[in-house]
Structures are given as structure tokens and as C-alpha cells.
Amino acid sequence: MTESVGNNxxxxxxxxxxxxxxxxxxxxxxGEVASYIPELAGADPEWFGISMVTADxxxxxxxxxxxEFTIQSISKPLTFALALEAIGEGEVRRHVDxxxxxxxxxxxTLQPGTGLPLNPMVNAGAIATASLIEPLGFEKPIDxxxxxxxxxxxxxxxxxEQVFTSENETGNRNRAIAxxxxxxxxxxxxVEEVVETYFRQCSTxxxxxxxxxxxxxxxxxxxxxxxxxxxxxxxxxxxxxxxMASCGMYDAAGDWLYTVGLPAKSGVAxxxxxxxxxxxxxxxxxxxxxxxxxxVRGVKVCEDLSDELHLHVMSPARRPPPxxxxxxTCIDSRSKRLRGPAEQQILAEHxxxxxxxxxxxxxxxxxxxxxxxxxxxxxxxxxxTVLDFRAVRAIDLIDVPIxxxxxxxCEEAGSEIAFSDxxxxxxxxxxxxxxxxxxGHHPLxxxxxxxxxxxxxxxxxxxxxxxxxxxxxxxxAQHGTTLGMSVEEIEELSSHLEHVSYEAGEMIYGAELVAxxxxxxVTAGKISLLAEDDEGGHRRLATLSPGMTLGEISMxxxxxxAGMPRADTEVKAWVLTAGDLEVLRARNPGLVVTLLENLLRxxxxxxxxxxxxxxx
Numbered sequence: 001m002t003e004s005v006g007n008n009x010x011x012x013x014x015x016x017x018x019x020x021x022x023x024x025x026x027x028x029x030x031g032e033v034a035s036y037i038p039e040l041a042g043a044d045p046e047w048f049g050i051s052m053v054t055a056d057x058x059x060x061x062x063x064x065x066x067x068e069f070t071i072q073s074i075s076k077p078l079t080f081a082l083a084l085e086a087i088g089e090g091e092v093r094r095h096v097d098x099x100x101x102x103x104x105x106x107x108x109t110l111q112p113g114t115g116l117p118l119n120p121m122v123n124a125g126a127i128a129t130a131s132l133i134e135p136l137g138f139e140k141p142i143d144x145x146x147x148x149x150x151x152x153x154x155x156x157x158x159x160x161e162q163v164f165t166s167e168n169e170t171g172n173r174n175r176a177i178a179x180x181x182x183x184x185x186x187x188x189x190x191v192e193e194v195v196e197t198y199f200r201q202c203s204t205x206x207x208x209x210x211x212x213x214x215x216x217x218x219x220x221x222x223x224x225x226x227x228x229x230x231x232x233x234x235x236x237x238x239x240x241x242x243x244m245a246s247c248g249m250y251d252a253a254g255d256w257l258y259t260v261g262l263p264a265k266s267g268v269a270x271x272x273x274x275x276x277x278x279x280x281x282x283x284x285x286x287x288x289x290x291x292x293x294x295x296v297r298g299v300k301v302c303e304d305l306s307d308e309l310h311l312h313v314m315s316p317a318r319r320p321p322p323x324x325x326x327x328x329t330c331i332d333s334r335s336k337r338l339r340g341p342a343e344q345q346i347l348a349e350h351x352x353x354x355x356x357x358x359x360x361x362x363x364x365x366x367x368x369x370x371x372x373x374x375x376x377x378x379x380x381x382x383x384x385t386v387l388d389f390r391a392v393r394a395i396d397l398i399d400v401p402i403x404x405x406x407x408x409x410c411e412e413a414g415s416e417i418a419f420s421d422x423x424x425x426x427x428x429x430x431x432x433x434x435x436x437x438x439x440g441h442h443p444l445x446x447x448x449x450x451x452x453x454x455x456x457x458x459x460x461x462x463x464x465x466x467x468x469x470x471x472x473x474x475x476x477a478q479h480g481t482t483l484g485m486s487v488e489e490i491e492e493l494s495s496h497l498e499h500v501s502y503e504a505g506e507m508i509y510g511a512e513l514v515a516x517x518x519x520x521x522v523t524a525g526k527i528s529l530l531a532e533d534d535e536g537g538h539r540r541l542a543t544l545s546p547g548m549t550l551g552e553i554s555m556x557x558x559x560x561x562a563g564m565p566r567a568d569t570e571v572k573a574w575v576l577t578a579g580d581l582e583v584l585r586a587r588n589p590g591l592v593v594t595l596l597e598n599l600l601r602x603x604x605x606x607x608x609x610x611x612x613x614x615x616x
Contacts, residue, residue, distance in 0.1 A: 013401035014060045014369060017308070018050050021301050022062045031288030031296035034268040039166035043069070043270065043287035049208035050301055053216035054280045054366060056373045057225040064285060065208040070163045072267030073126070074211060075149070075201045077218075077240050077248070080120040082148045083132045084236045095132060095186050096125045100246045100253055115184040121247040121265065124177045130201060131187040131194045142200045149201075151231045152217050153210040154224050164203040171199060208271070208285040215273040215281025218263075241275060245313070252292040260302050261312030272298035276311050279366035309365040309398055323359055323367035324374045325391060330354035335455035337526070337543035340480065343462050350465045353383040354457045355415075356450070360391040368399035372406045379413035383464065384457040388450045390421040395428040404435050407444065416460065418445040420453040451540055473524040473546070473572050480547040481521055481598045489591045496580040497521070501572045508550070508565040516561065518577040519551040525571035529563030543568065552599050555581075 026048055035041040049065035083092050097116045111118055117125035133141040142159070150157045178191045178198075187194055206214075217224045218241060222232040232240075244263035249256040256264060262274040262282075270287035272295050282305060284298035306312055330351030339347070357374055361367070375385055389395075410417040422429050423446065433444060447453040476482060476497070482490050500520075502508055508527065509516055520527075524546055530538040541563040544550055554561050555578050585592045 012060065013405050014052065014058075015062070016401075018052060018060055018062045021304055022048065022050055024304070025297045025300050026063075028297055028300065029288060031290050033270075033287045034289055034293075037163070037167050037170060037268070039160075039163045040070070040269055040287075045288045047270070047285065047287055048297055049283075049285040051208045051212035051283045052280055053209075053212040053225060054369050054373070055216065055220045055225055055278060056370050057216075057228075058369060058373055059209065059212070059226070061209055061212070063208075065212075067285070068160075068205045068207055069269045069271065069285060069287075070160050070202065070267075071149070071204045071206045071211075071271065072202045072269045073121070073123075074206075074214075074265045074267040074271050074273055075145075075204060076121050076126040076129070077244050077265050078149055078152055078214065079126065079129050079133065079145060079201055080243065081232050081236050081240045082145060083129050084239055085232055086134065086136070087132060089235075089239060092129070092132065096120050096128045098243050098247070110180065110184055110186075116186060117181070119243055119247040121243060122250070123174055124181060127174065127178050127194060127198050128181055128186050130198045131181075131189050133197070141197050145197070145201050146204065148231070149204055149206075149214075151224065151227075151229065152214040153206065154213050154227045155210070157204050157206060157210070159200050160203045160205045164200050167199040167203060168196065171195065174198065202267075206271070208283045211271055211273050211283035211285070212281050215275045215283055217281070218275045219277055219279060219281045221278075241277060244275070249294055250292055252290075252294060256299075260299075260306045261314055262302065262306060263313070264302065266294040266298065268293050270295045270298070272302060274302050274305075276366065277313065279364075280369075310396065311365075321361045323361060323363055323371050324357050325360040326356075326358040327374065328356040328358070330356075330454065330457055330461065333450075333454060335451050335458055335543070336540050337455050337458065337545060338548055339458075339545055340547040343458075343466070343545075346462050346466045347458055350383075350461045353381065353461065354386070354454075355379075355382040355384070356386045356388065356454070356457075358388045358391065358450070362394045362396075363392055363399055364396050365398045365402070368396075368402040372402055372409075375406055375417075376409055376413070379410055379415050382413075382415045384460055385410050385415050385417040386420055386450065386453045386457060387417070387422075388420045388453070389424060390450060392421075392425065395425050397428060397431055400428065400431045400435050403432055404439065404441065407436070408441060411442075416445070418447060418453050418456060420447045420450045422446055423448060449539075455543070476521070476523075476574065478547070479521050479523060479574075480602060481549060481595055483598050484594050485591065489588065489594070492588060492591060493576075493584070493595070494574075496584055497574040497576055499572070500575050501570065502567040504567055504569050506567045506571075508567060508571075509561070516551045516554055517579075518575050519549055519555045520573040520575060522546055522548050522550060522571065522573045524573075526568040527565050527571055528568050529561070529565055531563045538564075548602060549599060553603065 029045050033043050033045055047064045049063035051061040051065045053059050097111050097118055099118050117128050119125050120129045133145055135141055135144055138144040146157055175195055178195050181187045182191050213226055217231050218237055221234045222237045223230045241263040244265050247253055248265040262276055264274040266272045270285055272284045274282045284301045286295045286297035288296050290296050330347055333356050407417050476494050477490050522544055527544040527550055529541040531541050533539045550565055
């Protein structure tokens with residue numbers, strides 16, 4: 001039929017995990033292949049596949065995931081979903097209950113008192129559910145059912161006629177159940193027609209990958225994450241998953257919910273699906289069954305996945321918000337470093353080549369996968385990627401190899417990557433650093449906050465796409481305050497200026513907020529304005545670059561500086577005092593008007609920058 005699959009996305013930690021589980025359980029041939037349906041008895045006990053599909057449509061698989069087999073009882077929640085969609089919950093509940101049975105799946109019993117099947121997951125309930133499906137535009141009910149299954153799987157499905165014939169010829173117990181339902185008034189159609197529909201739905205051919213996609217569709221509130229098409233409503237998914245959680249594994253349902261903790265459904269051909277709402281769907285195919293009719297290896301794989309990845313639905317905060325809160329570029333997110341017109345132009349033209357993902361909540365295994373997918377989407381079009389952890393409350397250490405893989409994948413795609421605020425999670429950062437050291441990878445690039453990470457991205461864009469002269473210091477004629485001045489006016493201004501310099505780390509005007517009687521025309525280096533934060537440290541309000549000014553508003557208005565200015569690098573500047581400004585105003589008022597217009601333009605730029613920051 002098809003060959004085993006195990007080499008797709010081999011670099012992914014998820015793929016590696018599935019391959020480890022496959023290797024761990026491949027030698028377990030315990031259990032018996034179903035034989036009460038003769039056509040199923042020919043299955044090879046060694047067939048074994050595992051597939052996972054995440055809520056963002058990522059597909060992982062290993063083993064016999066493309067080998068076709070019949071869906072059997074995994075069809076039951078899908079037909080139940082179709083019935084809920086077709087005639088509504090109230091009408092469906094008039095024909096089938098939702099109580100756990102604690103009995104075998106093919107038990108010939110009805111609910112005492114009501115005479116209804118116990119739930120849609122046992123044969124009696126499934127037959128009753130199948131009887132509720134009207135063709136509605138299709139030739140037969142089974143055609144409509146197959147159409148629904150195909151939407152769940154994302155590809156056209158068909159019936160295995162040989163298995164159907166085998167079931168139809170030997171399925172007298174199910175006929176007895178159907179006649180019991182007919183006698184109880186649960187079904188009002190011809191019994192043979194209903195039984196044929198039921199046998200055919202159970203004989204639908206699927207693969208392990210199909211089942212994982214079906215499970216992921218239920219995990220994604222009814223939207224097939226691979227095709228992007230909505231299959232069923234959200235309220236339908238809620239009802240289906242509720243019944244799967246309590247009844248999907250027959251008389252082993254209680255033990256399953258206790259140990260694995262996921263809504264699930266099994267089939268006697270060897271398939272099992274499990275659903276982690278909002279995050280992923282898992283499917284396992286292995287024909288040998290245990291005494292309950294569930295795949296032996298399928299149960300063990302799901303137990304291991306739940307244990308290793310903490311997937312149990314009863315775990316706290318099992319339904320977290322999306323891990324990516326905001327996705328930005330340098331077009332709409334800028335650092336607090338103020339830049340001149342030439343650099344601004346470069347950032348405006350190439351800012352989309354920076355991808356910033358602001359993360360949130362508790363990052364579980366599945367959330368880490370969603371972050372990876374978001375970061376790597378069209379990674380070849382991004383020169384820089386930043387993951388900001390400021391709003392992340394906790395990170396599961398199971399994400400360590402996932403984020404390490406993300407760093408390597410970004411770099412392979414030509415995008416440099418950095419983490420900001422990740423030091424809020426020191427244990428995770430330490431483990432991630434150790435993991436990368438063991439693997440021989442480059443150290444992580446981290447920043448204490450998003451602002452500094454954005455500045456790194458901006459500077460990288462400017463260096464890559466800019467053609468700016470790298471003079472060690474701007475001349476006075478190149479400074480932003482002298483735009484529009486004549487050579488003579490610049491010479492006159494310079495006669496009133498004093499050239500000064502500051503060492504890196506030096507506090508300009510001291511460590512106190514003062515009202516200086518002078519302003520600086522910065523010609524080289526960077527100056528940051530700092531404010532005290534709630535933890536006794538400092539946060540950056542803005543960073544001034546060559547061509548900008550410091551203290552002009554305070555000097556003119558006589559007010560303290562908005563922040564404490566610190567030289568981040570060696571800084572060179574010209575000093576203009578309030579007294580010299582008054583002398584210039586008296587001697588050359590036109591020069592001062594031009595100077596003030598240029599200062600006002602710079603102030604307007606800063607105000608615009610601040611407004612953008614506040615609106616984030």
C-alpha cells in the first residue's frame with residue numbers, strides 16, 4: 001500500500017519525540033488483532049504509525065501513517081457531530097443519551113427507564129445516530145456522511161467494499177441491536193438500511209495522518225487546521241469532546257481519563273485519536289487490541305505523550321490564550337533611539353524585514369510549537385527576529401529543545417534571532433543555554449528588554465541596507481540644528497559654541513534632574529535619557545544620536561530634564577548656553593529663528609515617537 005513515513009521535519013523536537021516513542025513501542029506485539037470481522041484479521045501486527053497535527057496545521061508523523069485501514073468506531077463521534085449539526089442537540093438527545101456505559105461497546109442493552117442507547121460511542125448509540133442522517137442533496141445518507149468525514153480529513157475518503165461486505169455478512173449482533181432500537185421506537189427507518197449505513201461508515205478507509213487531522217479539527221473548534229475550512233460549529237465540538245472524554249474508550253473510559261486525560265476514541269481496526277482542545281490532535285495506528293478493544297500500542301503512546309508533555313486536560317490552565325499576543329515589524333515598532341532622516345528612511349524602506357513576536361501566558365509544549373511556526377513563517381523574508389518574553393508567566397522546560405531548534409532554523413533561513421526579557425525565566429534560560437552548549441551551537445543573543453532588542457534590529461538594518469558615510473563626528477554644518485543656515489550663519493553660531501566630550505558611562509549634568517542653562521548639539525556617540533523604575537533600577541526613555549540636541553526645552557523653559565542623561569558611548573558635542581542664545585537673538589534674530597524652527601522639528605519628532613510608544 002504505502003511506505004512508512006519517518007523523515008519529514010526530522011530536525012524538529014516534535015518529530016524526534018514521535019520517533020522516540022515509535023522506537024520505544026515498536027517491539028511490543030502484545031494484544032490480538034480483531035478477528036470477529038474476518039477482513040480485519042489479516043492485518044499485520046507490526047503495522048504501527050503515529051501522527052500529530054497541531055492547531056496551526058503543522059503535521060508530524062512516523063511509521064505507517066499513510067497505510068490505509070478502516071475507521072471503524074472512530075466514525076462514531078464524527079457521525080454524532082453531523083447529527084448535531086443536521087437536526088440539533090435537542091432532537092439528537094431524544095434518540096440517544098450521553099451516559100457512560102461501563103459495558104462492552106457491542107452490548108445489547110438500552111438505558112433503563114428511557115429505553116435509549118446509553119451514549120453515541122457504543123454500537124447501539126452509533127446505530128441510532130446513523131439513523132438520524134438524511135441524504136439532503138446526496139443520493140444516500142452514507143454519501144453525506146462520507147462528505148463530512150472527508151472535510152474532517154481534508155481529502156476525499158471512500159468505503160472499503162471488502163470490509164463492508166465482511167461486516168455485513170457477519171454483523172448479526174449489530175442487527176439485533178438495531179431491531180431492539182426499532183422495537184423501542186428509537187429508530188423508525190428500515191433496519192437493514194440503517195445497518196448498512198452504519199457498516200459502511202465503519203468501513204471508511206483512512207490513514208493515521210487522516211485521523212490526526214480529524215482530531216486536530218476537533219481541537220481547533222471545528223476548523224480543519226490543514227485546509228482552513230470550518231467543518232462543524234464550536235458548540236458541536238464541545239458536545240462531541242464531552243462525550244468522547246467520558247465514553248470514547250468504552251469500559252476503559254474511566255481509567256483512560258484518569259491516566260491520559262484527553263478526549264479520545266478508538267476503533268477495532270487499531271486506530272486511536274486523542275484531542276487536546278485548542279492545541280493538537282494525535283492519532284496512533286496499531287492493529288493488536290487489548291481486552292477492551294483498544295490498540296495496545298496506541299494506549300501506551302498516548303499515555304507517554306500525556307505524561308511527557310503534560311497534556312492532561314485537568315492540568316491547571318489547560319486552555320491558555322494564544323502564545324503570540326502581538327506580531328509586529330520595525331515599521332510599527334521602533335526603539336527609543338531617535339535617529340536622523342537618513343536612518344529613518346532606511347528603516348521605513350526595510351522595517352518589514354524585522355519580525356517581532358510578543359509572547360504571553362504559560363508556554364506549554366503545544367504553545368512552543370505555535371511560536372515556532374509563527375516565527376518561521378516566511379522566515380526567508382526577515383533579516384531579524386525578536387521573541388519578547390515580557391508577558392510570559394511560565395515556560396515548560398519541555399520547550400527547551402523546541403526553542404533551540406527555532407534559533408537554528410531561523411539562522412538557516414538567514415534570519416538572526418534574539419530573545420528579550422527572557423531573563424525573567426532564569427531556569428528556562430539556563431537550561432536552554434546548556435542545551436545549546438551541548439549541541440555545539442552559538443550562544444543565545446539576549447536583551448534585558450524589547451527596546452534594546454529593537455535597537456539592535458534597527459542598527460542591523462541600517463548597516464545592511466544603508467550607504468551612510470561613517471565620519472567619526474558630524475561637522476556643525478551637518479547637524480540638524482543648522483538646516484537652512486548659510487555658511488556665514490553657521491560660522492557665527494560656532495563662535496558662540498564650546499566643544500565638549502564625555503566618556504562612556506558618564507552622567508551628563510550629574511545624577512540629578514536639573515534645569516540646565518545650556519543645551520548640547522550632539523555630533524558623535526549616543527546619549528540615553530534614564531528614569532528610575534519601580535525596582536530601583538533605570539529604564540530608558542530615549543536615546544539621542546548624532547545630529548540631535550539635549551536640554552533645549554529645559555534651557556528655554558527653565559524646567560528640569562525629563563530624564564537623567566548618560567553617555568552610552570564616548571560622546572562629542574557643542575554647547576550653547578542660554579546667555580549665548582540671547583546674544584545671538586540680539587545680533588542675528590533670523591539665525592535664531594532658523595535654529596528654533598529646527599529645534600521645534602526635532603521636538604515634534606520626539607513627541608511623535610512618544611505617541612507611537614504610548615499607543616502600542
